[in-house]
Amino acid sequence: MLTRIDHIGIACRDLEATVDFYSRTYGFEVFHTEVNQEQGVREAMLRINGTDDGGASYLQLLEPIREDSAVATWMAKNGEGVHHIAFGTADVDGDAEAIRGKGVRVLYDEPRRGSMDSRITFLHPKDCHGVLTELVTAATPDNQHATPGDTQH
Template structure:
């Protein structure tokens, strides 16, 4: 079902500072920046590599407000890994199969994600405590 690890989402307080850290330390390149009002974040996608199933990235997330999901995460846990995202061929199909296997979905239908992808989140309590995202990359 999973094609690759699409990205690791990292919550941070200062997006520009973290972009510098990952760019300077690991030679990663920013390939996209977005403000996602629906999710309450400013974000940057830094490219790691490409594989048969698509690219892999680090996604840096700075909250727009303290009461956004990432803002609450930072207040409770501090900076660090927020979620893991797996690339799938068809997010709607993957959601159905995963739901049939007893995993709760946080999204009833796919929504707009980074770089024009379609995404959905799984309930962390049903996936070993890890917030898990499904990503269907945009066709390019």
């Protein structure tokens, strides 16, 4: 069962300038940064609030590091802006399978590693009224591991 909005992903050309804007304008602070080689992005997670289920809501700022990354390809067509919305779930595998059973295309056969050691998959935007939708199971503190150079709070 989807429990919350985990994050809204925003594609940007300059991660530092975009972080600066959200920090100065809204007072949001960086909670976590990392480079996700598999996804081809540098990212910053800005925490908005906590939730009753122990998760939080974030803005995820994404700067492509490769021209062939999904975010770079999307930005070439759309420019900077909202890239996707992500919903939190305790069971990304089960929820993805249930949603697939309702005729929605799930983009990954098996969930992949996402930000902060989460497990993620995406739903096809053409099946979700034009919105690229991500399902996220957050890592627990017991299984969350920092990669060298990552910032985690």
